[in-house]
Amino acid sequence: MISYTIRRLLLILPTAFAALSLLFGLFFLLPGDPATLIVGGANRNVPEEVIERAKVRYGLDESVPEQFVNYWKRTLRWDLGESFQNDRSVNEILGERAPNSIRLSFWAILIEIAVGLSVGIISAIRRYSVVDRVTTVITAVASAIPVFVLGFVLQYALAVYPNKHDWPEWAKLRVQGRGPDTWTLFFIPTGETWRYLVLPAITLASVSTALAARMMRGSMLEVSGSDFMRTAKAKGLSERSIVLRHGLRNAMLPVITLIGLDFATTIGTAVLTETVFNWNGIGSTIARAVGERDAPVMLALTLVVVIAYAVINLIVDLSYAFFDPRVRLDSGGHG
Amino acid sequence: MKKHRRLGVRLIAAVSALAIVAAACGDDDDEPGGSGSTSDIGQETTTTLDNTQLQVGGEIVDLGTFVGDPPEHIDPALNVTLDAYQVVNALYDGLTDIDTSDPANPKIVPHVAESYEANDDATVWTFTIRDGVEFSNGEQVLPSSFVRAWERASNPDFAGDYSYLFNFIKGGAEKLAGDAETIAGVTADDEAMTLTVELSSPYSTFDAIAGFQLFLPMPSAVDELDDQSEWENGLMIGNGPFKLEKPRTDEEIVLVRNDGWAGDANGDTTVTLDKVTFRTSADPDSAYNAFEAGEGDTANIPSGRVSEAEDNYATTLDVGILGVYYFELKQTDPVVGGEENVDLRRAISLAVNRDEINEAVYENTRQNATGVTPPGIPGFKEGLCEYCIYDQARAQELFDGWKADGNEITEPIKVQFNAGAGHEDVVAIIVDNLDAIGIPAVATPIDGETYFTQLAEGACQFCRSGWFADYPTYDNFSYDLFHSDAIGGNNHGEHNNPEYDELIDEAKATTDPAKSAELFQQAETMLLNDDVTVIPINWYKGDYVYNPEKISSFPQNNFGLIAWERVTVTDAG
Numbered sequence: 001m002i003s004y005t006i007r008r009l010l011l012i013l014p015t016a017f018a019a020l021s022l023l024f025g026l027f028f029l030l031p032g033d034p035a036t037l038i039v040g041g042a043n044r045n046v047p048e049e050v051i052e053r054a055k056v057r058y059g060l061d062e063s064v065p066e067q068f069v070n071y072w073k074r075t076l077r078w079d080l081g082e083s084f085q086n087d088r089s090v091n092e093i094l095g096e097r098a099p100n101s102i103r104l105s106f107w108a109i110l111i112e113i114a115v116g117l118s119v120g121i122i123s124a125i126r127r128y129s130v131v132d133r134v135t136t137v138i139t140a141v142a143s144a145i146p147v148f149v150l151g152f153v154l155q156y157a158l159a160v161y162p163n164k165h166d167w168p169e170w171a172k173l174r175v176q177g178r179g180p181d182t183w184t185l186f187f188i189p190t191g192e193t194w195r196y197l198v199l200p201a202i203t204l205a206s207v208s209t210a211l212a213a214r215m216m217r218g219s220m221l222e223v224s225g226s227d228f229m230r231t232a233k234a235k236g237l238s239e240r241s242i243v244l245r246h247g248l249r250n251a252m253l254p255v256i257t258l259i260g261l262d263f264a265t266t267i268g269t270a271v272l273t274e275t276v277f278n279w280n281g282i283g284s285t286i287a288r289a290v291g292e293r294d295a296p297v298m299l300a301l302t303l304v305v306v307i308a309y310a311v312i313n314l315i316v317d318l319s320y321a322f323f324d325p326r327v328r329l330d331s332g333g334h335g
Numbered sequence: 336m337k338k339h340r341r342l343g344v345r346l347i348a349a350v351s352a353l354a355i356v357a358a359a360c361g362d363d364d365d366e367p368g369g370s371g372s373t374s375d376i377g378q379e380t381t382t383t384l385d386n387t388q389l390q391v392g393g394e395i396v397d398l399g400t401f402v403g404d405p406p407e408h409i410d411p412a413l414n415v416t417l418d419a420y421q422v423v424n425a426l427y428d429g430l431t432d433i434d435t436s437d438p439a440n441p442k443i444v445p446h447v448a449e450s451y452e453a454n455d456d457a458t459v460w461t462f463t464i465r466d467g468v469e470f471s472n473g474e475q476v477l478p479s480s481f482v483r484a485w486e487r488a489s490n491p492d493f494a495g496d497y498s499y500l501f502n503f504i505k506g507g508a509e510k511l512a513g514d515a516e517t518i519a520g521v522t523a524d525d526e527a528m529t530l531t532v533e534l535s536s537p538y539s540t541f542d543a544i545a546g547f548q549l550f551l552p553m554p555s556a557v558d559e560l561d562d563q564s565e566w567e568n569g570l571m572i573g574n575g576p577f578k579l580e581k582p583r584t585d586e587e588i589v590l591v592r593n594d595g596w597a598g599d600a601n602g603d604t605t606v607t608l609d610k611v612t613f614r615t616s617a618d619p620d621s622a623y624n625a626f627e628a629g630e631g632d633t634a635n636i637p638s639g640r641v642s643e644a645e646d647n648y649a650t651t652l653d654v655g656i657l658g659v660y661y662f663e664l665k666q667t668d669p670v671v672g673g674e675e676n677v678d679l680r681r682a683i684s685l686a687v688n689r690d691e692i693n694e695a696v697y698e699n700t701r702q703n704a705t706g707v708t709p710p711g712i713p714g715f716k717e718g719l720c721e722y723c724i725y726d727q728a729r730a731q732e733l734f735d736g737w738k739a740d741g742n743e744i745t746e747p748i749k750v751q752f753n754a755g756a757g758h759e760d761v762v763a764i765i766v767d768n769l770d771a772i773g774i775p776a777v778a779t780p781i782d783g784e785t786y787f788t789q790l791a792e793g794a795c796q797f798c799r800s801g802w803f804a805d806y807p808t809y810d811n812f813s814y815d816l817f818h819s820d821a822i823g824g825n826n827h828g829e830h831n832n833p834e835y836d837e838l839i840d841e842a843k844a845t846t847d848p849a850k851s852a853e854l855f856q857q858a859e860t861m862l863l864n865d866d867v868t869v870i871p872i873n874w875y876k877g878d879y880v881y882n883p884e885k886i887s888s889f890p891q892n893n894f895g896l897i898a899w900e901r902v903t904v905t906d907a908g
Binding site for chain 1: 407491584614616628
């Protein structure tokens with residue numbers, strides 16, 4: 001298992017290299033000369049020499065292959081350059097954004113696991129009951145509501161309404177930002193911070209929670225029809241033991257894959273949630289950087305997303321071994 | 336100056352539908368005893384500033400200034416948006432100030448300069464700098480502080496979008512082009528406390544421009560920077576009523592009182608607030624939600640929520656802003672441009688129902704435009720535009736006449752606008768209006784981030800634009816938007832009429848205000864009625880909403896700027 005993990009970690013390098021090289025290439029296909037954008041906007045006729053000097057300063061005067069090599073040399077030293085837009089250090093920008101995104105995703109995924117899985121399991125056990133029917137409708141609706149609509153409604157119901165009706169201070173949730181932004185053990189909000197975290201976390205979790213619940217239900221039902229479940233029943237095991245030890249453990253595999261993908265995805269692409277709640281994360285920063293042709297920011301943040309994807313996928317694969325003893329990670333091929 | 340182009344607002348269209356629902360809820364939520372008579376307070380936003388009654392102390396959180404992306408620049412040399420000018424204006428004082436106590440007649444008054452004079456033909460201006468004005472770090476503001484700032488802002492490697500203003504100064508063009516080390520026309524004498532500026536051509540209202548952000552002074556600390564772009568990301572030092580508490584972040588800009596402030600143009604050194612926190616919001620509707628949830632004290636009124644905001648809070652909707660919302664018709668376009676198509680352009684202008692736009696989109700909060708230059712600009716005259724009224728019959732007649740001359744429209748005219756910034760509804764009405772007289776047109780949204788760049792590069796056919804005055808001069812509209820010098824910049828319709836240019840140049844050089852005004856009006860009449868390059872729609876109004884239970888006075892002048900040093904809170908503590 002250890003050698004497997006190391007092998008997989010090493011695989012991140014070529015993956016990141018390929019992904020970023022592709023992005024780097026695409027950047028040069030975007031319309032608009034970055035040097036012209038750096039030195040001035042549309043309202044200014046910039047002398048040619050000035051554009052040239054800016055190109056030299058940002059290394060844009062070299063040929064694309066040379067720039068490519070230089071880019072990788074810097075990146076391997078973890079020097080991510082300066083933003084074209086406001087000259088801020090990209091390392092610094094990344095240092096601000098990445099924890100925000102990771103924390104928000106973490107809580108969204110916890111909600112997805114806690115709510116999504118339990119709802120799915122209950123629906124499966126009580127198939128065709130009122131509870132099952134109601135959750136089926138709710139999950140269908142939840143997965144169809146656009147994120148910004150849900151965010152807007154939640155803001156109104158849980159922040160604006162309480163404020164207008166003089167609810168006690170602690171009961172008013174917050175609409176924008178991260179408040180005092182204080183955390184213990186990286187993930188646990190302290191002080192007022194939780195009031196800022198609740199709404200974006202629920203909003204970000206909504207769609208994936210609904211999907212996880214539906215998938216859990218389907219997976220449980222599929223497993224419950226399989227031979228080993230019938231054997232377990234025949235052995236006279238208790239219902240509880242059948243569901244938890246045999247059913248759940250086997251039904252978890254596809255759901256874990258989904259949750260792992262969700263975790264990785266929400267770190268890098270929670271653009272809408274981040275926008276509606278002013279949660280300054282990676283997704284919205286990448287979106288803005290693309291609009292502004294801000295290559296250093298775009299590439300650096302994407303690199304982090306790629307790494308997060310790879311690491312989380314690895315964790316998911318490792319967890320397969322736990323849930324399904326048939327998976328042998330060190331036996332060569334992939335698990 | 337352009338209002339900030341909101342980049343993060345692709346969501347708006349969808350959210351605004353929700354806003355209607357929320358607006359309905361908002362009415363129901365009106366608490367008894369809450370804010371019953373707030374509209375009266377709204378009326379007081381422009382009242383005169385009587386310092387004897389100002390309550391000192393307290394702090395506010397502003398959610399109404401930075402809606403969209405975080406401000407790109409807050410360095411006076413680089414900023415181009417009205418949003419960030421709110422911060423620049425609180426941090427710095429310039430040679431002159433604009434006294435807007437009579438909104439209909441803004442006056443230029445000396446500020447950091449205690450006095451100034453121009454020679455007879457307005458080519459040499461001499462400013463005498465006030466003694467005892469200091470930057471917030473204690474350094475004295477000297478004539479050389481201005482020279483330092485101007486040389487910095489005109490350095491071609493650093494200069495911002497407004498740097499073209501240095502062309503007005505002798506040697507400015509050479510400096511910008513990299514052909515000269517310094518601006519030849521500027522001389523500072525720190526002993527005599529005089530700053531002498533020689534212009535490249537006569538300019539009778541240079542004093543108005545001299546107070547603009549590009550010309551604000553800089554302390555010697557800027558000389559120590561390796562890279563000038565570090566200035567705005569650090570603890571930028573100014574000489575205004577406020578100073579930065581800490582370097583800005585993408586999320587907030589925090590200003591605290593500058594106790595060493597030398598005072599406004601009248602020498603009044605009162606700064607009411609202890610602290611102003613500007614928060615950046617990515618989306619206007621959720622910023623408004625945050626305001627309603629008590630997370631801030633001001634907000635920008637999102638479109639479609641005007642009457643809701645008016646009913647529940649105080650607003651600055653009664654403040655007329657010196658800005659115009661208009662469309663341009665490109666003069667070199669084969670379909671709508673040129674002399675032969677002038678009747679088509681007239682028909683288009685007559686067909687547009689400005690009342691309908693004002694009512695349906697702006698809930699009647701704006702003023703229909705009867706020309707480009709808005710009331711409040713010296714030299715303004717009502718009703719210059721013959722074709723800025725809604726007259727469908729005459730529009731039909733002109734269009735039929737144009738067709739009878741053998742012209743035809745083979746492809747629908749593109750009504751272009753920056754997408755996601757709330758212009759969809761305006762354009763939909765215009766397309767409808769044109770359709771009513773048989774002119775085929777199609778709404779053409781363009782990506783907001785590159786919209787103005789594309790227009791500057793010549794993409795305009797029938798395109799939307801908006802402009803806010805930087806200073807109270809007529810030429811801030813007529814020169815910056817329609818002079819041939821501005822082609823490739825803000826003259827998106829590529830208006831190019833030598834006769835017009837000549838009138839503007841002459842008007843700028845004329846020192847007699849009445850005569851100058853006449854020339855400007857003559858030029859604008861030509862622009863509106865003979866060339867018909869521009870179709871003005873309306874003049875702007877203020878769009879801040881604030882909580883009257885917290886804020887007792889929120890003065891916005893007609894440049895859109897808030898006098899932050901005069902904002903008072905009800906409970907100053």
